[in-house]
Amino acid sequence: xxxxxxxxxxxxxxxxxxxxxxxxxxxxxxxxxxxxxxxxxxxxxxxxxxxxxxxxxxxxxxxxxxxxxxxxxxxxxxxxxxxxxxxxxxxxxxxxxxxxxxxxxxxxxxxxxxxxxxxxxxxxxxxxxxxxxxxxxxxxxxxxxxxxxxxxxxxxxxxxxxxxxxxxxxxxxxxxxxxxxxxxxxxxxxxxxxxxxxxxxxxxxxxxxxxxxxxxxxxxxxxxxxxxxxxxxxxxxxxxxxxxxxxxxxxxxxxxxxxxxxxxxxxxxxxxxxxxxxxxxxxxxxxxxxxxxxxxxxxxxxxxxxxxxxxxxxxxxxxxxxxxxxxxxxxxxxxxxxxxxxxxxxxxxxxxxxxxxxxxxxxxxxxxxxxxxxxxxxxxxxxxxxxxxxxxxxxxxxxxxxxxxxxxxxxxxxxxxxxxxxxxxxxxxxxxxxxx
Amino acid sequence: xxxxxxxxxxxxxxxxxxxxxxxxxxxxxxxxxxxxxxxxxxxxxxxxxxxxxxxxxxxxxxxxxxxxxxxxxxxxxxxxxxxxxxxxxxxxxxxxxxxxxxxxxxxxxxxxxxxxxxxxxxxxxxxxxxxxxxxxxxxxxxxxxxxxxxxxxxxxxxxxxxxxxxxxxxxxxxxxxxxxxxxxxxxxxxxxxxxxxxxxxxxxxxxxxxxxxxxxxxxxxxxxxxxxxxxxxxxxxxxxxxxxxxxxxxxxxxxxxxxxxxxxxxxxxxxxxxxxxxxxxxxxxxxxxxxxxxxxxxxxxxxxxxxxxxxxxxxxxxxxxxxxxxxxxxxxxxxxxxxxxxxxxxxxxxxxxxxxxxxxxxxxxxxxxxxxxxxxxxxxxxxxxxxxxxxxxxxxxxxxxxxxxxxxxxxxxxxxxxxxxxxxxxxxxxxxxxxx
Numbered sequence: 063x064x065x066x067x068x069x070x071x072x073x074x075x076x077x078x079x080x081x082x083x084x085x086x087x088x089x090x091x092x093x094x095x096x097x098x099x100x101x102x103x104x105x106x107x108x109x110x111x112x113x114x115x116x117x118x119x120x121x122x123x124x125x126x127x128x129x130x131x132x133x134x135x136x137x138x139x140x141x142x143x144x145x146x147x148x149x150x151x152x153x154x155x156x157x158x159x160x161x162x163x164x165x166x167x168x169x170x171x172x173x174x175x176x177x178x179x180x181x182x183x184x185x186x187x188x189x190x191x192x193x194x195x196x197x198x199x200x201x202x203x204x205x206x207x208x209x210x211x212x213x214x215x216x217x218x219x220x221x222x223x224x225x226x227x228x229x230x231x232x233x234x235x236x237x238x239x240x241x242x243x244x245x246x247x248x249x250x251x252x253x254x255x256x257x258x259x260x261x262x263x264x265x266x267x268x269x270x271x272x273x274x275x276x277x278x279x280x281x282x283x284x285x286x287x288x289x290x291x292x293x294x295x296x297x298x299x300x301x302x303x304x305x306x307x308x309x310x311x312x313x314x315x316x317x318x319x320x321x322x323x324x325x326x327x328x329x330x331x332x333x334x335x336x337x338x339x340x341x342x343x344x345x346x347x348x349x350x351x352x353x354x355x356x357x358x359x360x361x362x363x364x365x366x367x368x369x370x371x372x373x374x375x376x377x378x379x380x381x382x383x384x385x386x387x388x389x390x391x392x393x394x395x396x397x398x399x400x401x402x403x404x405x406x407x408x409x410x411x412x413x414x415x416x417x418x419x420x421x422x423x424x425x426x427x428x429x430x431x432x433x434x435x436x437x438x439x440x441x442x443x444x445x446x447x448x449x450x451x452x453x454x455x456x457x458x459x460x461x462x463x464x465x466x467x468x469x470x471x472x473x474x475x476x477x478x479x480x481x482x483x484x485x486x487x488x489x490x491x492x493x494x495x496x497x498x
Numbered sequence: 499x500x501x502x503x504x505x506x507x508x509x510x511x512x513x514x515x516x517x518x519x520x521x522x523x524x525x526x527x528x529x530x531x532x533x534x535x536x537x538x539x540x541x542x543x544x545x546x547x548x549x550x551x552x553x554x555x556x557x558x559x560x561x562x563x564x565x566x567x568x569x570x571x572x573x574x575x576x577x578x579x580x581x582x583x584x585x586x587x588x589x590x591x592x593x594x595x596x597x598x599x600x601x602x603x604x605x606x607x608x609x610x611x612x613x614x615x616x617x618x619x620x621x622x623x624x625x626x627x628x629x630x631x632x633x634x635x636x637x638x639x640x641x642x643x644x645x646x647x648x649x650x651x652x653x654x655x656x657x658x659x660x661x662x663x664x665x666x667x668x669x670x671x672x673x674x675x676x677x678x679x680x681x682x683x684x685x686x687x688x689x690x691x692x693x694x695x696x697x698x699x700x701x702x703x704x705x706x707x708x709x710x711x712x713x714x715x716x717x718x719x720x721x722x723x724x725x726x727x728x729x730x731x732x733x734x735x736x737x738x739x740x741x742x743x744x745x746x747x748x749x750x751x752x753x754x755x756x757x758x759x760x761x762x763x764x765x766x767x768x769x770x771x772x773x774x775x776x777x778x779x780x781x782x783x784x785x786x787x788x789x790x791x792x793x794x795x796x797x798x799x800x801x802x803x804x805x806x807x808x809x810x811x812x813x814x815x816x817x818x819x820x821x822x823x824x825x826x827x828x829x830x831x832x833x834x835x836x837x838x839x840x841x842x843x844x845x846x847x848x849x850x851x852x853x854x855x856x857x858x859x860x861x862x863x864x865x866x867x868x869x870x871x872x873x874x875x876x877x878x879x880x881x882x883x884x885x886x887x888x889x890x891x892x893x894x895x896x897x898x899x900x901x902x903x904x905x906x907x908x909x910x911x912x913x914x915x916x917x918x919x920x921x922x923x924x925x926x927x928x929x930x931x932x933x934x
Contacts, residue, residue: 386930389875390927393868393871397864397868400868404864407860417847420843420856423860424843424860428833428836428840428863431864431867431868431871432829432833435874436829438871494822494825494826495826
């Protein structure tokens with residue numbers, strides 16, 4: 063399946079021209095808006111993309127190239143009449159689209175899930191399907207939004223000025239080639255916006271609504287909307303599996319750091335490695351065996367715990383997630399965990415000279431590593447069945463390191479880790495047994 | 499889909515009646531032949547089974563019951579004329595079969611894969627599909643085997659006395675309800691074996707061959723064949739992923755133990771736990787810190803390594819494999835590994851008083867556990883792509899424990915494990931990176 067992205071407009075309301083670039087090239091969390099659209103389409107499985115350019119089209123073409131860099135194939139259509147309505151832009155893509163295609167706006171941010179589901183809809187000749195939001199969030203600018211009125215899944219009227227409406231147009235369509243015929247008819251009547259075209263389709267009873275449910279989207283039309291979009295995307299980074307410490311402490315901090323990191327060239331894997339080295343420094347500090355080194359080591363351990371969220375966040379925001387990256391992160395986390403326990407044990411031993419810390423540390427290390435080992439399998443099999451997401455995870459462990467370092471009770475930390483992590487694994491064995 | 503198992507015969511050639519039971523109840527590696535057939539069908543996804551009994555039918559019914567115990571539903575048909583040919587037995591199942599069904603003999607042992615593939619074949623009205631072996635192994639009794647001659651995937655002739663043949667009948671069929679019509683015609687002519695019936699189907703050009711390829715099967719007709727079957731099934735226990743030590747030392751020993759264990763009531767999970775406790779005893783011996791305790795500990799470590807194969811072997815032979823069992827085994831292995839390293843470290847430390855053994859032991863433990871952690875993911879992603887199955891696995895580690903214990907060089911063991919296991923994980927990270 064192909065997709066068309068309309069990127070011909072100037073973006074007057076957002077003041078793009080004053081910034082010296084067309085609106086599709088304005089950056090949002092490290093990526094130009096249009097690159098985000100392209101990567102969203104790619105994530106939804108669409109690799110053949112037609113971009114319709116107009117205002118400063120050359121600049122956009124230079125930035126995107128043939129699309130290979132993004133793992134897609136981009137063809138271009140030019141709209142010299144970009145100052146006219148956006149239906150004219152879509153019509154420029156006529157020769158490049160297939161029998162059915164997705165249409166999105168370059169200035170809309172979508173959950174890839176919306177495109178994925180929309181692309182899988184069945185569509186009849188002459189029909190058009192429009193993604194709609196039945197409960198738009200408060201950040202949607204209702205004055206500027208295109209409203210629709212839906213009856214039995216059919217859109218009966220559409221327009222910005224609609225007084226009676228029950229959903230909002232999200233700016234993503236599934237169309238067939240027949241739409242070009244409708245555009246030509248509409249333009250002949252002197253109307254040239256997509257709303258006019260869709261209104262015509264609606265009047266024929268051929269405009270269907272696709273409810274996006276809880277998925278996110280936003281139309282980035284103003285500076286304010288750009289800020290909303292940033293907040294919206296950052297909010298998506300909170301995982302439902304995040305533990306307590308992660309949710310209340312690490313995630314709010316890591317997303318703030320990520321907001322800055324996305325504008326650098328640091329890749330997620332490099333971030334994983336940096337986070338690992340900070341972990342090693344923390345371990346080295348513990349091994350010195352003085353209260354001051356414990357204290358700094360403990361704060362650094364919590365810092366690496368925060369930073370540990372950033373690699374995945376950057377990866378998701380910049381569409382750079384990979385199974386290798388997730389795995390590298392996991393393995394480095396295990397080595398980091400082991401280094402911190404070894405550092406603490408060595409430090410405590412230098413400090414107190416008591417050999418029992420070695421045995422306790424040994425059990426803590428065993429418990430910590432085996433609980434990560436059991437977590438992988440457990441998640442695969444059990445999580446689907448159970449909703450509880452309480453977990454004695456890495457966020458909790460590293461937070462506990464910091465607390466115990468501050469109160470100078472790192473031996474207690476080892477004892478706690480030794481007991482709890484091993485109990486966690488035994489509990490998992492028990493749960494798996496009773497539920498299998 | 500349903501299946502019919504013919505279990506009406508007496509088993510004269512194997513001397514079943516002298517043993518006081520009908521042939522389908524003769525045991526092969528812990529399971530009566532017919533139970534093995536039932537579980538093979540279940541593993542192939544067939545849960546609705548018709549058993550045709552004859553000679554000592556009551557005894558078979560009492561043993562099998564309604565099949566719930568085996569996770570299937572069994573219905574029975576009785577053949578009072580069991581002394582006649584086996585086509586008569588199949589005809590007794592007429593009222594109980596579906597439009598298409600699998601037919602197997604209770605005295606044949608099959609790879610479940612054969613049934614699985616056979617059941618997925620498309621079959622036309624009137625056709626019959628027969629599983630054939632184009633390169634029968636030397637243990638197949640060619641004098642007694644039913645031969646077939648195949649041309650273009652059609653069987654043109656079938657019979658025991660065939661002089662020109664290019665494959666052997668494996669005793670597994672995919673049939674349609676039409677077969678009963680053919681049986682009636684054949685019996686009217688005074689012939690009553692399945693071979694006669696199939697010959698008739700072949701003459702109509704409706705008997706197709708299904709090549710079983712490399713999958714195993716055997717017809718258990720004599721005492722000798724029973725012994726062959728045992729060897730054949732034990733040979734299947736060798737995994738292609740077995741490491742070197744496992745292949746040349748552990749597996750030959752463990753299959754011998756398993757051959758005995760299948761006749762006990764010990765479940766695979768109980769065996770995993772027994773093996774784990776022997777591991778703990780080995781660790782406790784190491785921790786005593788004398789050469790004698792090292793020696794016995796080392797031998798016990800190797801013994802637990804051998805025993806570690808038995809749980810899986812018993813599970814596979816008795817159709818008791820489960821994802822929980824595999825997981826329990828893996829987690830107990832990790833705790834066993836950790837216990838042995840801790841035992842060695844403690845023992846060496848008591849023996850030498852040197853604190854460096856703690857650090858080395860710590861690195862060995864970390865490497866050992868993390869390499870198990872990385873193995874899981876690595877296998878998932880990489881093994882499919884690569885054929886090499888060299889591995890510094892548990893079999894190698896525990897063998898090395900024994901060797902180092904014998905030569906009283908357990909410190910060397912810790913150093914080796916510490917270096918090799920960590921290198922293995924780093925190598926995996928590298929391979930995953932370059933191949934992703």
